Amino acid sequence: MSMKEFNPEDISTDTSIVTSGIWQDGASSLTAFFSSSTQYTNTGDYNIDVYRYDPSGNASASVQFGVVYGHRDGSGSLGTKGATGDRTTAAIFGQFNSLINPAQTTAFTFQDNTTAKQFYGIVLNRARMRDGIEPGGWEIHLSGSSANTNLKLIDDSSVNNGGNDVTRNFAPEYNVVSGSLIGGTTIKTAASAEGSAGSYGTFYPQLGIILLNPERLSGAPLKLVTASGSNVDNNNNQLLFNTFGNSHTGGGPGGQYFQMRRKEDITSKHYFVRATSRNFNATTNQTYYTESIAGTQQIIPGLRTNPKTYITTVGLYNSADQLLAVAKLSKPILKSSSREALIKVKLDF
Amino acid sequence: MGFLDNSSVTVDAILTKRGREILAAGGDLNITKFALSDEEIDYTLWDVTHPNGTDSYGAVIENMSLLEATPNRKDFRSFLIDASQAGQTLSIDNTHYSAVDTGTVISITPTNSAITEQFIFRIDNLNIISHTSSTSDVYTGGTAQIKAGSIIDAATATVTIKGVTSGLVQVVTINVKADAGSTVDPLGPKLPDGAPANLFTGGAGAGTTYP
Numbered sequence: 220m221s222m223k224e225f226n227p228e229d230i231s232t233d234t235s236i237v238t239s240g241i242w243q244d245g246a247s248s249l250t251a252f253f254s255s256s257t258q259y260t261n262t263g264d265y266n267i268d269v270y271r272y273d274p275s276g277n278a279s280a281s282v283q284f285g286v287v288y289g290h291r292d293g294s295g296s297l298g299t300k301g302a303t304g305d306r307t308t309a310a311i312f313g314q315f316n317s318l319i320n321p322a323q324t325t326a327f328t329f330q331d332n333t334t335a336k337q338f339y340g341i342v343l344n345r346a347r348m349r350d351g352i353e354p355g356g357w358e359i360h361l362s363g364s365s366a367n368t369n370l371k372l373i374d375d376s377s378v379n380n381g382g383n384d385v386t387r388n389f390a391p392e393y394n395v396v397s398g399s400l401i402g403g404t405t406i407k408t409a410a411s412a413e414g415s416a417g418s419y420g421t422f423y424p425q426l427g428i429i430l431l432n433p434e435r436l437s438g439a440p441l442k443l444v445t446a447s448g449s450n451v452d453n454n455n456n457q458l459l460f461n462t463f464g465n466s467h468t469g470g471g472p473g474g475q476y477f478q479m480r481r482k483e484d485i486t487s488k489h490y491f492v493r494a495t496s497r498n499f500n501a502t503t504n505q506t507y508y509t510e511s512i513a514g515t516q517q518i519i520p521g522l523r524t525n526p527k528t529y530i531t532t533v534g535l536y537n538s539a540d541q542l543l544a545v546a547k548l549s550k551p552i553l554k555s556s557s558r559e560a561l562i563k564v565k566l567d568f
Numbered sequence: 569m570g571f572l573d574n575s576s577v578t579v580d581a582i583l584t585k586r587g588r589e590i591l592a593a594g595g596d597l598n599i600t601k602f603a604l605s606d607e608e609i610d611y612t613l614w615d616v617t618h619p620n621g622t623d624s625y626g627a628v629i630e631n632m633s634l635l636e637a638t639p640n641r642k643d644f645r646s647f648l649i650d651a652s653q654a655g656q657t658l659s660i661d662n663t664h665y666s667a668v669d670t671g672t673v674i675s676i677t678p679t680n681s682a683i684t685e686q687f688i689f690r691i692d693n694l695n696i697i698s699h700t701s702s703t704s705d706v707y708t709g710g711t712a713q714i715k716a717g718s719i720i721d722a723a724t725a726t727v728t729i730k731g732v733t734s735g736l737v738q739v740v741t742i743n744v745k746a747d748a749g750s751t752v753d754p755l756g757p758k759l760p761d762g763a764p765a766n767l768f769t770g771g772a773g774a775g776t777t778y779p
Contacts, residue, residue: 221647221735222603230599490581492602494648499604501654503736504646506611508655516655521616521625528648529626531634532605535581537598540688540732541706542644543587544599545637546579551609551629554648563578564602568591 222536223498229491234484238353241343241481243271243281248478252463253280264296264307266342267456269463284343287311288433288455291325291336294447295455304450308337315340315430319423321386328385329432330394330410332417337445339420339436339459343427348481352424354393356480358400359429361462363441369474370441372397372431374422377404383421395420395429400478424482431459486568492533494560502528527555533564582637603735605644608634642690642705643728647735657681658736660729665740668716670747673700676740677711678729685733686710696725696744696754708732718747723754 240247253270254263266287272280288295289312298304315338316324327335341359343352354376361370374393376382382391394410396419410418416438420431433445433455443462446453463474501507501518507528508516518526529551535544546564554560583591590597609629618624659679668674678687689712691697691705699705700713714727724743730736744754 221649221730222601224601225599488599490599490602492604494604498650499648500651501649502606502611502646503649503734504606504609504611506609516657518654519611519614521614522611526651526654527614527626529606529609529629530604530648531608532637532644533579533581534603534605534644535599536601536603537590538600539706540708541586542584542642543590543597544581544583545639545641546581547634547637548577548579549634551606551632551634552577553626553630554604556651561577564581565578566581566583 221503222540225490229493231489231491232486233489234486237483237485238356238480239483241347241352241479242283243279243347246271247480248476249283250475252460252475252477254460263456264305264452264454265311267460269460281347282344283347284341286456286460287315287340287342288445288459289313289315289338289340290447291316294337294449295445295451295453297450297452299450302450308455311340312337315428318426319388319428319430321388327421327430327432329417329420329430329435330413331415332432332434335417335432335434337433337447339431339433339456341429341431343479345427348427350483351481352422352427353480353482354391354422354424355400355404356478356482357429358476358478359463360474360476361436361441361443361459362474363443363462368440368442370397370436371399371407372419373400373404373406375406375410378406378409387423389423389425391424393422393424394418395422395431488566488568490535490564490566492560492562492564494530494554494562496556496559499530499554500526500528500556525555527553530554530560530562533562535564535566582639584639584641586642588639603644604648605646606648607645608632642692643688643730643737645737645739647737649735653682653734656683656731656734656736658729658731658734658738660738660740663738663740665742667722668742668744670716670718670745670750672716674714674716674742675711676714676727676729678731678738680731680734680736683733685731687712688730688732689714690728690730691725692728693723693725693754695719695752695756696723697727697742714742716742716744717752717754718750719744719752719754720746720750721754722746725754 253273254267255274258268266285268282269284270280274280290308291312293306293309296308298306329335358373372395375396376393382393396406396410397408398406416434417432419435422429436443531551533546534542613628689707697714699707700715727740729738
């Protein structure tokens with residue numbers, strides 16, 4: 220027989236968590252941030268696509284994440300109710316509100332601030348994040364245009380096990396807090412200690428979304444002033460984008476740092492392929508034979524008295540003899556009646 | 569004191585197109601058996617005159633790097649089998665049919681030189697040819713009836729024949745003529761396994777039976 224049945228003990232399944240750098244080329248940190256003038260011209264009033272490489276000079280540059288600003292009343296964008304204008308910030312607010320919050324919710328909650336009608340959003344590219352973001356695996360540095368405005372943000376998953384006990388459409392929800400992962404996770408100020416302006420934001424690892432609270436960002440140290448004019452495009456998402464790339468000599472390094480890892484659950488099935496001593500010691504490979512005058516195939520000299528074969532490929536079949544998976548070895552494995560081969564074939568889903 | 573090597577070889581498998589189709593349809597792969605192949609091995613490279621002795625007879629084969637697996641596979645060209653089956657041959661009257669008219673039925677009856685067995689007939693492109701007795705790309709039996717389809721351009725498809733017991737493999741290529749009345753692109757999206765085959769019921773040459 221050319222095919223052999225698996226025994227039940229030859230098949231096992233396991234699920235493992237794999238984390239890796241989320242940014243282009245597998246990098247886990249970004250130190251430069253670029254936007255596309257083409258994208259900004261077309262849809263920049265909704266979101267700014269952020270790149271690791273300059274898209275104007277690097278054809279392989281791909282979108283890493285997007286930056287948005289949302290306001291319940293549409294402030295900071297063109298248009299009002301009953302007038303022309305896309306009211307982009309209102310559209311963004313409604314989009315995120317309906318996605319994250321339960322029905323009838325009209326404001327976001329950032330710890331003690333339960334009436335937040337505006338937010339900044341950092342939205343990870345889906346293809347980059349795959350299954351989700353690793354909680355406790357990201358850190359972003361923001362900086363204003365002047366010295367001593369540096370702010371390092373992380374999530375509080377290290378102390379907030381299981382996330383916030385709140386009603387949301389997605390769980391877990393973690394708070395965004397000041398702190399750093401470098402040298403071990405250190406939270407500078409807990410979300411509950413931030414006061415009435417609320418925490419720095421919330422983080423949804425399953426969605427790949429970080430919401431930032433403009434009311435808290437307006438305070439020290441960042442002092443980011445979010446404009447909220449009526450029927451005027453204030454480019455607030457550009458304001459936040461600028462805090463990624465600002466740098467200055469006073470007060471240490473500025474922004475220019477965004478570390479993040481993605482997290483995937485990989486289910487693997489292992490098939491233990493056992494080529495026992497008595498099996499698989501001949502082949503249908505035509506180079507294995509010479510044809511005699513009588514038409515009967517003879518094994519080539521040298522292998523005729525002591526048959527040996529080589530394994531290069533394993534095929535996995537279902538009961539209908541359909542080839543469903545193929546595994547190739549890096550080098551041929553010698554097989555003979557005095558040798559057995561055990562090959563573990565791993566199939567990931 | 570040294571340690572014995574207790575490791576097994578671990579390799580990553582990729583799904584074939586058929587495997588992906590099953591997963592996409594929400595099915596279970598339900599892998600139940602395996603086969604070993606020695607594709608890419610040329611046993612004439614076994615060198616019994618190697619100056620380093622018997623251990624090195626297979627050095628040329630053992631040191632080669634193998635090609636990566638590709639998903640577009642339905643079977644292998646050669647299989648490892650048990651020693652008792654060595655030397656069996658698979659005979660087919662004709663391994664190539666040229667300029668076949670639409671609707672023509674080709675009969676393929678392989679024979680094993682040593683045993684009586686069933687064969688798996690696997691078509692690689694159902695746009696070009698199909699089984700008369702099955703809408704699937706696979707038919708298992710002693711004889712296969714292959715019908716040329718109606719296609720807008722002339723094209724060639726293959727039927728891979730594998731002995732169920734012996735694992736012996738032969739490939740038959742069938743070149744089908746263009747049919748002026750057809751709108752089917754032979755190299756267009758493949759009909760999924762089990763879909764109604766593209767069969768033409770009339771026209772010149774329809775109904776001719778080979779051989």
